[in-house]
Amino acid sequence: MSTIVLGVKNNFERRLGIWPTYFDRDDIMYTNTTFGDYPHYLPDSDSPGRFTGWMLLNYKKSVSVSSTLGAYAANYAVDENMKTYWSASSGKKANGSVPTWVLFPQYMLYRSIMRIRT
Structure with a gap:
């Protein structure tokens, strides 16, 4: 486990990092934060701890949102930068609709394809 300094809103802003940890043949503990x-392969697999190669389907893709607050743009929700984020202008319902939403078209397409396959 590690602590990661962000320092966007204040100097003490932190995130916890939890990384897969292993022991080598000499019982020396190591971790790979790459x-x-x-997703990584489980310890009892043929490739324990190795990266599966799976990437985010929506990384830097278009995103639709209910609203945006100031400079906190919709694409910040999928840019993989811990220091940026999307923010809705309000969490209140407008005209009886859902208060805040984010639509990731690529993810929805993937879910539909997987439903058809299974």
Whole structure:
């Protein structure tokens, strides 16, 4: 586990990083933080701890949102930068609609394809 300094809103803003950790043949503990927030093979597989190669389907793709607050643009939701983020202008319902939403078209297409395959 690690702490990651962001410092966007204030100097003490932190995130917790949890990385896969292993022991080598000499019982020395090590970790690999490369692609740490992406899927890795389980320890009992043929490639324990290795990156699967799976990438985000919506990385830097178009995103539709309910609203945007100031400079917190919709694409910040999918830019993989921990220091940027999207923010809706309000969490209140407008005209009886859902208050805040984000639509990732590529993810929805993937889900539809997977439903057809299974």
